[in-house]
Amino acid sequence: MRLVLLLSLLPAVVEASRFHAVALPPSGPGYQVPPTWADRGLRWGTPELVGLLQRAARRLRAWDPGATLYVGDLSLRDGSATRWHRSHRRGVDADLLLFAAGADGRQKPAPTRMQRYARSDRSLDVRRNWLLTKALVSDVSTQVRVIFLASWIKRRVLDDARQRGEDKKLLAKAARLVTQPSDSGPHDDHLHVRVVAR
Numbered sequence: 375m376r377l378v379l380l381l382s383l384l385p386a387v388v389e390a391s392r393f394h395a396v397a398l399p400p401s402g403p404g405y406q407v408p409p410t411w412a413d414r415g416l417r418w419g420t421p422e423l424v425g426l427l428q429r430a431a432r433r434l435r436a437w438d439p440g441a442t443l444y445v446g447d448l449s450l451r452d453g454s455a456t457r458w459h460r461s462h463r464r465g466v467d468a469d470l471l472l473f474a475a476g477a478d479g480r481q482k483p484a485p486t487r488m489q490r491y492a493r494s495d496r497s498l499d500v501r502r503n504w505l506l507t508k509a510l511v512s513d514v515s516t517q518v519r520v521i522f523l524a525s526w527i528k529r530r531v532l533d534d535a536r537q538r539g540e541d542k543k544l545l546a547k548a549a550r551l552v553t554q555p556s557d558s559g560p561h562d563d564h565l566h567v568r569v570v571a572r
Protein backbone atom coordinates (compact mmCIF):
# COMPACT_ATOMS: atom_id res chain seq x y z
CA MET A 375 0.00 0.00 0.00
CA ARG A 376 2.80 2.39 0.90
CA LEU A 377 4.64 1.57 -2.29
CA VAL A 378 1.53 2.32 -4.30
CA LEU A 379 1.24 5.67 -2.57
CA LEU A 380 4.88 6.43 -3.28
CA LEU A 381 4.53 5.50 -6.93
CA SER A 382 1.49 7.67 -7.31
CA LEU A 383 3.53 10.65 -6.11
CA LEU A 384 6.36 10.06 -8.57
CA PRO A 385 4.83 11.70 -11.65
CA ALA A 386 4.49 15.00 -9.76
CA VAL A 387 8.16 14.92 -8.81
CA VAL A 388 9.24 14.09 -12.33
CA GLU A 389 6.97 16.72 -13.80
CA ALA A 390 8.64 19.46 -11.77
CA SER A 391 11.85 19.20 -13.78
CA ARG A 392 10.76 17.83 -17.09
CA PHE A 393 11.38 20.70 -19.45
CA HIS A 394 14.65 21.56 -21.12
CA ALA A 395 15.42 24.81 -19.31
CA VAL A 396 17.46 27.67 -20.72
CA ALA A 397 17.85 31.03 -18.98
CA LEU A 398 16.77 34.34 -20.41
CA PRO A 399 19.60 36.80 -19.67
CA PRO A 400 18.43 39.77 -17.55
CA SER A 401 18.75 42.09 -20.52
CA GLY A 402 19.44 41.90 -24.23
CA PRO A 403 18.70 43.71 -27.50
CA GLY A 404 15.30 45.35 -27.11
CA TYR A 405 14.37 43.97 -23.70
CA GLN A 406 15.13 43.99 -20.00
CA VAL A 407 13.87 42.14 -16.96
CA PRO A 408 13.14 44.87 -14.39
CA PRO A 409 14.58 44.29 -10.88
CA THR A 410 11.26 43.23 -9.32
CA TRP A 411 11.12 40.20 -11.58
CA ALA A 412 14.85 39.61 -12.00
CA ASP A 413 15.09 39.19 -8.22
CA ARG A 414 12.52 36.40 -8.22
CA GLY A 415 14.60 34.20 -10.47
CA LEU A 416 11.80 32.92 -12.71
CA ARG A 417 13.94 33.35 -15.78
CA TRP A 418 13.88 29.82 -17.18
CA GLY A 419 12.01 28.61 -20.19
CA THR A 420 12.15 26.15 -23.03
CA PRO A 421 14.49 27.11 -25.87
CA GLU A 422 11.38 27.83 -27.95
CA LEU A 423 10.04 30.35 -25.42
CA VAL A 424 13.34 32.07 -24.68
CA GLY A 425 14.15 32.26 -28.40
CA LEU A 426 10.73 33.73 -29.10
CA LEU A 427 11.15 36.46 -26.48
CA GLN A 428 14.59 37.40 -27.74
CA ARG A 429 13.50 37.53 -31.37
CA ALA A 430 10.32 39.45 -30.54
CA ALA A 431 12.28 42.06 -28.57
CA ARG A 432 14.75 42.45 -31.40
CA ARG A 433 12.04 42.87 -34.02
CA LEU A 434 10.15 45.32 -31.84
CA ARG A 435 13.26 47.43 -31.47
CA ALA A 436 13.79 47.35 -35.24
CA TRP A 437 10.22 48.49 -35.87
CA ASP A 438 10.33 51.06 -33.10
CA PRO A 439 13.74 52.15 -31.80
CA GLY A 440 12.06 53.70 -28.74
CA ALA A 441 10.54 50.43 -27.52
CA THR A 442 12.01 48.27 -24.77
CA LEU A 443 10.14 45.12 -23.83
CA TYR A 444 9.89 44.60 -20.06
CA VAL A 445 9.85 40.87 -19.34
CA GLY A 446 8.35 39.51 -16.11
CA ASP A 447 8.24 35.94 -14.87
CA LEU A 448 8.95 32.78 -16.83
CA SER A 449 9.48 29.59 -14.74
CA LEU A 450 11.92 28.36 -12.15
CA ARG A 451 14.61 26.10 -13.52
CA ASP A 452 13.14 22.94 -12.02
CA GLY A 453 9.52 23.91 -12.61
CA SER A 454 8.76 24.20 -8.90
CA ALA A 455 5.64 25.90 -7.70
CA THR A 456 5.91 29.54 -6.62
CA ARG A 457 3.63 31.80 -4.65
CA TRP A 458 3.09 34.05 -7.64
CA HIS A 459 1.62 31.67 -10.19
CA ARG A 460 -0.45 28.59 -10.75
CA SER A 461 1.02 28.05 -14.21
CA HIS A 462 4.64 28.99 -15.07
CA ARG A 463 5.74 25.44 -14.24
CA ARG A 464 6.67 24.02 -17.66
CA GLY A 465 8.87 26.67 -19.20
CA VAL A 466 6.23 27.62 -21.75
CA ASP A 467 4.74 30.69 -20.01
CA ALA A 468 6.03 34.24 -19.85
CA ASP A 469 4.52 37.39 -18.41
CA LEU A 470 5.25 40.51 -20.42
CA LEU A 471 4.52 43.96 -19.11
CA LEU A 472 2.17 46.00 -21.23
CA PHE A 473 3.64 49.00 -22.98
CA ALA A 474 2.70 52.31 -21.42
CA ALA A 475 3.54 55.79 -22.66
CA GLY A 476 3.48 59.29 -21.26
CA ALA A 477 1.71 62.22 -22.93
CA ASP A 478 4.79 62.77 -25.11
CA GLY A 479 4.51 59.24 -26.50
CA ARG A 480 7.71 58.07 -24.86
CA GLN A 481 7.71 54.74 -23.11
CA LYS A 482 7.33 54.90 -19.35
CA PRO A 483 10.19 53.56 -17.24
CA ALA A 484 9.94 50.03 -15.93
CA PRO A 485 7.53 49.85 -12.99
CA THR A 486 8.30 48.08 -9.73
CA ARG A 487 5.04 46.17 -9.89
CA MET A 488 2.43 45.39 -12.49
CA GLN A 489 -0.09 48.10 -13.11
CA ARG A 490 -3.70 47.44 -13.97
CA TYR A 491 -5.20 49.38 -16.86
CA ALA A 492 -8.76 50.58 -16.71
CA ARG A 493 -10.81 50.54 -19.90
CA SER A 494 -10.24 54.18 -20.67
CA ASP A 495 -6.64 54.38 -19.50
CA ARG A 496 -4.78 56.63 -21.91
CA SER A 497 -1.33 55.57 -20.83
CA LEU A 498 -1.83 52.14 -22.40
CA ASP A 499 0.31 52.24 -25.53
CA VAL A 500 -1.98 50.53 -27.98
CA ARG A 501 0.36 50.69 -30.95
CA ARG A 502 3.39 49.23 -29.18
CA ASN A 503 1.27 46.52 -27.61
CA TRP A 504 0.18 45.60 -31.11
CA LEU A 505 3.79 45.46 -32.29
CA LEU A 506 4.50 43.10 -29.41
CA THR A 507 1.50 40.93 -30.26
CA LYS A 508 2.49 40.95 -33.91
CA ALA A 509 6.07 39.92 -33.14
CA LEU A 510 4.82 37.01 -31.04
CA VAL A 511 2.19 35.60 -33.37
CA SER A 512 4.29 36.00 -36.53
CA ASP A 513 7.47 34.41 -35.21
CA VAL A 514 9.28 32.23 -37.73
CA SER A 515 9.91 29.20 -35.57
CA THR A 516 8.01 29.21 -32.28
CA GLN A 517 4.33 28.56 -32.29
CA VAL A 518 2.26 30.51 -29.80
CA ARG A 519 -0.48 28.48 -28.17
CA VAL A 520 -2.33 31.34 -26.51
CA ILE A 521 -1.92 34.93 -25.36
CA PHE A 522 -3.92 35.91 -22.30
CA LEU A 523 -5.07 39.50 -22.28
CA ALA A 524 -8.15 41.30 -20.99
CA SER A 525 -10.83 41.49 -23.66
CA TRP A 526 -11.05 45.28 -23.67
CA ILE A 527 -7.32 45.62 -24.14
CA LYS A 528 -7.43 43.07 -26.93
CA ARG A 529 -10.20 45.06 -28.62
CA ARG A 530 -8.36 48.37 -28.38
CA VAL A 531 -5.12 46.86 -29.66
CA LEU A 532 -6.66 45.00 -32.59
CA ASP A 533 -8.99 47.86 -33.56
CA ASP A 534 -6.05 50.21 -33.74
CA ALA A 535 -4.01 47.77 -35.83
CA ARG A 536 -6.95 47.31 -38.20
CA GLN A 537 -7.32 51.05 -38.63
CA ARG A 538 -3.66 51.30 -39.48
CA GLY A 539 -4.19 48.82 -42.30
CA GLU A 540 -2.43 45.84 -40.75
CA ASP A 541 -2.49 42.59 -42.72
CA LYS A 542 -5.89 40.87 -42.43
CA LYS A 543 -4.53 37.35 -42.07
CA LEU A 544 -2.25 38.42 -39.27
CA LEU A 545 -5.09 40.23 -37.54
CA ALA A 546 -7.26 37.12 -37.77
CA LYS A 547 -4.49 35.00 -36.31
CA ALA A 548 -3.97 37.45 -33.46
CA ALA A 549 -7.72 37.59 -32.81
CA ARG A 550 -7.74 33.78 -32.54
CA LEU A 551 -4.73 33.52 -30.23
CA VAL A 552 -5.39 36.43 -27.88
CA THR A 553 -8.04 35.64 -25.29
CA GLN A 554 -9.15 36.62 -21.84
CA PRO A 555 -8.82 33.63 -19.53
CA SER A 556 -11.91 32.45 -17.72
CA ASP A 557 -10.18 30.70 -14.82
CA SER A 558 -7.77 33.40 -13.58
CA GLY A 559 -7.46 37.18 -13.44
CA PRO A 560 -8.55 39.13 -16.52
CA HIS A 561 -4.94 40.03 -17.45
CA ASP A 562 -5.44 43.76 -17.51
CA ASP A 563 -1.96 44.33 -16.10
CA HIS A 564 0.21 42.18 -18.37
CA LEU A 565 0.28 40.06 -21.47
CA HIS A 566 0.84 36.36 -20.83
CA VAL A 567 2.22 34.32 -23.69
CA ARG A 568 2.22 30.51 -23.73
CA VAL A 569 4.03 28.64 -26.45
CA VAL A 570 3.51 25.16 -27.80
CA ALA A 571 5.69 22.65 -25.94
CA ARG A 572 7.95 20.50 -28.07
Ligand SMILES: [Zn+2]
Nearest residue numbers: 468469565566
Ligand atom coordinates in the same frame (compact mmCIF):
# COMPACT_ATOMS: atom_id res chain seq x y z
ZN1 LIG B 1 0.24 35.71 -16.52
